[in-house]
Amino acid sequence: MTTGYDTKLGLYIAGEWLDGTGRDTRDVLNPATGAGQAALPLANAADLDRALEATQRGFIAWRATSPEKRAAILTRTAQLLRERGDHIARIATLEQGKIQAEAKGEVAFAAALLDFHAAEAQRIYGRVLPRPSGTRSMVLHQPVGPVAAFCAWNFPIMNVVRKIAPALAAGCSIIIKPSEETAGSAVEVLRCFQDAGLPGDVAQCVFGVPDMVSRQLLASPITRKLSFTGSVPVGKALMKLAADTMMRTTMELGGHGPVLVFDDCDLEKTLDTLVAHKFRNAGQVCVAPTRFQVQDGIYDRFAAGFAERTRSLKVGDGMDSASQMGPMANARRPDAIAELVGDATSHGAKLLAGGDYGGAGGFFFQPTVLSDVPLSARAMNEEPFGPVALLSRFETDEDAIVEANRLPFGLAAYCFTENGRRQNMLGDAIEAGMIAINNVRLSYPDSPFGGVKDSGHGSEDGPEGVAAHLITKAVHIS
Template sequence: MATATYDADLKLFVNGAWHASEGRDAQPVFNPATGATVAEVPLATAADLDEALAAADRGFKTWKATDVEARAAILHKAADLIRQRTDRIATLLTMEQGKPLGEARGEVAGAAQLFDYYAEEAKRAYGRVLVRPTGQRSIVIKQPVGPVASFTPWNFPVYLMAKKLAAALAAGCSVIAKPPEETPGSTSAIVQALADAGLPADVAQLVFGVPDTVSRHLLASPVIRKVSFTGSVPVGRHLMKLAADGLKRVTMELGGHAPVLIFDDCDLDRTLDMVVPQKFRNAGQVCVSPTRFYVQQGIYDRFIKTFAERTAAYPVGNGLEPTTKMGPLANRRRPDAISALVDDAVAKGATLAAGGERFGDGFFYKPTLLADVPLEARIMNEEPFGPVAVARPFATEEEAIEQANRLPYGLAAFAFTENGRRANRLGDLIEAGMVGLNTFNISGADTPFGGVKDSGFGSEGGPEGLDSYMVVKAIHQA
């Protein structure tokens, strides 16, 4: 299976037509397990972006007037097609991004679920009727915000793109999607499924390009009324500044540095059974990846010893191999970035308990555990976005909460305890948009997903995700 063929024909999708690389610059696409170039993706020109904007403007006018049942039927059909094409999409995803094939299949299944969920949720975008004197009426209705520009990252390119597309299309918006250039084949397959499901030609556009060039061009246009971005804090700030000039609505799902509080009354073996695969899922390239482990003193040594043993034995390799549980990092920049953080932590006094080195021909970095990491180490303050766990002991619940809330990030946090009252307190006091208590399962189609503080604002998923693509209008009649 490791010799699978990369079979994507990479193009832009604008106004219902696929456009190849003729006359356009192109960017190589790499297989991160080998470092080899597998394809080239065409980059949109200014003329392409203008055509996409014009199409999105036309598409919005027709799509918002389309009956919600008709919209739902198309989204359901797209979900069916994605499921039918799971093997091909997942293989492309693994060859572009590196994650194990089983994880890729799960991501594709999650994308299909999102289209099904929002197909039905669109029918429940209810308004309100207000109490007024006899003969008068006041109603509150929800309407689509307008054409949307969506920007998605390379760590979950299929799922995150689907999360934005499904909600926006269900609300009645048109969309210009700019997925990552690292993963064009798998994301193009999602747009192809929508087109094959009968989505009108001018409702969804797919463009690749230099990120700063594309974002500046799209956000400068009055056509775009909403920006949805998932990615780093610095880029999020940059896009917010661009959006401010046009007073465009913004949803930002930015970085995290998730704390994990492990108390001495937890079932430690069961906790570790969950911790290790979650930490190294997608090679740690997950915005809600458990990273900062604060462990109560009485179980700290046992935790480190067992975590290190499991980390050292974790199977790493090409994601197409059935025995692989962790693949390579997504691009050639990441191993160097991870090495720099690990080296800095060790230099400042941390103990390298497992891993800590690159290997192989691709973009591989061994699963790594750092113990007794000082607070001044960069990795305790900067999101590593890689297969590295950092750990420190704590004495009291108050100290653990203080450390969990110490950073400006506030996307996800986790805690493990069998004390119900403590769990309630932690849920209330930890500063994060999502808190998992004795679980890492915090994301689903019906679940709001978003952060606080520097981790952004607004939610995707659930009815909150649909609302983010709608505006509220009050109509009064006397």
């Protein structure tokens, strides 16, 4: 099987693939080696104007397309994703770094999202209100209009599908700007939509200088909804741009996932679960467990077991089947993690595992465990977004909840306890959009995905994700 980066990069506008002729380009790198693999064309202002014109035409046609036909195209796209899964997963690993098992799992989840939204396209209901004879009042849900969607690089297959699928199910057209660092994955997903029969004006895919692209797309009166996945500062800047035209927004921003581990948990099972989940995708996951708050009675055993399991992880090229964690996605991330680790240890945190770069070549950083991390450490207040676990102690339930809710983030939280009364209490008390108790899975096609506070607003996935692309209209007829 070839391990080459065998995809042709381009912009997809009005049903046409555009190459780098007459456009600026940037290299897509392999994070395992740091080497360039391909040149990505970047959209200019004229390209973006053309994409806006196409998406306006696409919206007019697509909103009039039957739900059954929308569903058929989404279903066929899912089939193509599965058929091309090995190829697409290979591209994702070569440009983002994650191990092949994770990349293939991402393809599978993206296909499941498409299947769910295919069915949901046929379940957009309104209602008729009771009125006196001769009057009829109806509530209709209609597509909001063309969508501008911006994706993060950490899940380069799933993030693209997560944006496109609900928009198409609702009857919207879309312009998507995936990360330039992981362009090949997005290109391969768009080819699946194209080959499934999606009209070329309905979905556009552009790459470019992020500030220029976002300003031009969001300033246009054509764009009626913004959907963004990324950092809190960038999300807030985009919301300010979106406010000028009062467009709808769905914002899936950063997190700093608290993990509450109580002394009545199944300790060995909890450790096995958490270590594997913490270092998934080298910790570059918005819902990653990050602040491990462990009750005093088991803290020392938890810290020792966590560190032991972490030290046994094999780090290497994601294309190597023996690797359990790949490199970080770009050259910026290892340096950022090294700074946070150094700051934490300077404030008194104890280094139990890792703590250094992963050797020559590529963007590697060792899976790292820090214990007794004080609140004054930067890592306890800023999203690390990398392979570092922060351990601290607590005594009472109240102490744990206060710390879980201390930060302005509110995306994901995890709790491990066998006490049913405590489980219900934690589900109510913790300020997060998603909470997992005695497990770590938060993402399902039929379940809403999103956060509160600085972690954003609105939901993706589930019926709520489609609803976010609909307006509500009341019609009264006499």
